[in-house]
Amino acid sequence: MKTPLLTHPLIASYSEMSENERKFVLDTIATHKPRKILELGIAAGANSVLILDFLREQNLLESTQLHSCDYNATYYHHNTSNGYYQVKVAHGGGANNSLSGFLVQELVPELQNKWHLHTGGLVANHLDNIGKDIDLCIIDTVHSAPGEVLDFLMVLPYLSKNAVIIMHDLVFHIFAEKNSSICALLFQALQGRKVFPPFDEPLQNIGSCVLADLTPSHIQQYFRILNFPWCYIPNDKDLQVFRNWIVKHYEPSFSVMFDRFVEIQRKWQKRENPLKRATKKLLKKIIPQRFHPFAKRIKAKLFG
Numbered sequence: 001m002k003t004p005l006l007t008h009p010l011i012a013s014y015s016e017m018s019e020n021e022r023k024f025v026l027d028t029i030a031t032h033k034p035r036k037i038l039e040l041g042i043a044a045g046a047n048s049v050l051i052l053d054f055l056r057e058q059n060l061l062e063s064t065q066l067h068s069c070d071y072n073a074t075y076y077h078h079n080t081s082n083g084y085y086q087v088k089v090a091h092g093g094g095a096n097n098s099l100s101g102f103l104v105q106e107l108v109p110e111l112q113n114k115w116h117l118h119t120g121g122l123v124a125n126h127l128d129n130i131g132k133d134i135d136l137c138i139i140d141t142v143h144s145a146p147g148e149v150l151d152f153l154m155v156l157p158y159l160s161k162n163a164v165i166i167m168h169d170l171v172f173h174i175f176a177e178k179n180s181s182i183c184a185l186l187f188q189a190l191q192g193r194k195v196f197p198p199f200d201e202p203l204q205n206i207g208s209c210v211l212a213d214l215t216p217s218h219i220q221q222y223f224r225i226l227n228f229p230w231c232y233i234p235n236d237k238d239l240q241v242f243r244n245w246i247v248k249h250y251e252p253s254f255s256v257m258f259d260r261f262v263e264i265q266r267k268w269q270k271r272e273n274p275l276k277r278a279t280k281k282l283l284k285k286i287i288p289q290r291f292h293p294f295a296k297r298i299k300a301k302l303f304g
């Protein structure tokens with residue numbers, strides 16, 4: 001596979017995957033030859049560039065669609081709004097307020113018109129435009145519960161039979177944030193044939209799963225992951241978007257189950273140590289956002 005962009009300095013500095021992980025994504029596409037790809041959580045767009053370039057090189061641009069979807073229209077490292085998606089410290093160049101996926105315009109502008117970019121809120125807002133029969137979906141979004149589980153449950157009714165799921169940051173809870181283990185939890189729960197690349201043994205940070213034929217018991221299992229403690233409660237608008245989607249695409253029992261889980265999560269959140277809650281609020285208010293990761297570490301030291 002000839003992919004000189006894989007190691008391009010801009011890709012290397014903006015991609016949140018290692019070179020091996022980026023290659024794993026392309027290899028998985030080469031193996032499964034999907035006709036519709038959905039990339040969920042695109043950040044600067046490093047993978048969007050690589051996938052578009054790969055499709056061009058393989059002469060697949062006419063037969064394969066790449067849809068890239070991000071909650072934030074603005075590149076999240078530059079997004080200074082107070083949304084619940086955390087602003088991280090920028091780790092590359094780029095002008096402030098770049099758009100999510102801005103690398104496509106910077107590195108492969110001639111492929112921009114072959115690219116389907118959808119930004120603004122949860123993927124449910126965009127799925128009717130993206131359409132059904134998604135053959136391969138890369139999920140790389142929040143990394144905190146309920147994040148990826150909501151994303152997966154929204155996408156599930158639009159996947160083709162035996163679609164391939166690629167998930168990244170499966171050991172985020174080891175490298176970054178102890179309580180952020182939702183990627184691992186969801187990936188463990190996926191029913192199907194899993195592939196882990198050999199390069200990151202014994203910790204596996206990326207993997208793919210060819211989903212087994214979907215059964216009612218799989219759907220139950222996927223929904224029940226939502227009864228584990230959440231790291232955040234989505235805002236009311238997103239909860240409503242998700243709920244409406246569930247009502248539309250799943251049995252009524254699942255929206256009942258979801259309501260119950262939200263109720264439990266809210267109770268847990270209320271019971272959370274009031275001192276811890278007050279500190280969280282205060283830190284958010286007084287500390288500039290670029291220092292939030294540092295503040296988080298101090299908070300973890302103080303409260304565990």
Ligand SMILES: C[S@@+](CC[C@H](N)C(=O)[O-])C[C@H]1O[C@@H](n2cnc3c(N)ncnc32)[C@H](O)[C@@H]1O
Binds near residue numbers: 042043
């Ligand atoms: C970890 S970064 C993605 C990194 C990118 N895949 C890469 O390898 O360079 C997470 C991205 O997900 C986006 N995001 C967060 N929550 C999301 C959601 N529920 N749906 C879609 N995108 C989301 C953020 O705005 C951010 O751009």
